[in-house]
Amino acid sequence: xxxxxxxxxxxxxxxxxxxxxxxxxxxxxxxxxxxxxxxxxxxxxxxxxxxxxxxxxxxxxxxxxxxxxxxxxxxxxxxxxxxxxxxxxxxxxxxxxxxxxxxxxxxxxxxxxxxxxxxxxxxxxx
Numbered sequence: 037x038x039x040x041x042x043x044x045x046x047x048x049x050x051x052x053x054x055x056x057x058x059x060x061x062x063x064x065x066x067x068x069x070x071x072x073x074x075x076x077x078x079x080x081x082x083x084x085x086x087x088x089x090x091x092x093x094x095x096x097x098x099x100x101x102x103x104x105x106x107x108x109x110x111x112x113x114x115x116x117x118x119x120x121x122x123x124x125x126x127x128x129x130x131x132x133x134x135x136x137x138x139x140x141x142x143x144x145x146x147x148x149x150x151x152x153x154x155x156x157x158x159x160x161x162x
Contacts, residue, residue, distance in 0.1 A: 108143025
């Protein structure tokens with residue numbers, strides 16, 4: 037499979053997992069629901085547009101790189117103080133932690149792919 041296709045797939049899956057993760061943050065009380073989440077919608081929209089509309093341009097690759105950085109940052113941000121023991125026994129805690137791990141893996145993989153694609157000489161409109 038070509039690198040740019042892998043980068044597009046990982047970026048799209050990361051966008052879906054980011055949306056799931058933000059929803060889980062609200063459900064579990066790590067964040068409150070409100071209009072402030074329109075910023076998150078905007079960020080995910082930029083990642084999706086960069087992935088689907090600009091995948092072979094430098095700006096699209098930079099957007100996918102930044103999306104990978106955001107995805108990779110979710111695990112350390114949530115685990116820096118650990119998780120409350122009562123949370124770990126709540127319904128959905130396994131999915132929450134699995135989502136964090138997958139965001140970390142896909143985020144770092146997206147970073148690697150985006151850097152390789154940014155270094156490749158074939159960057160340009162297509």
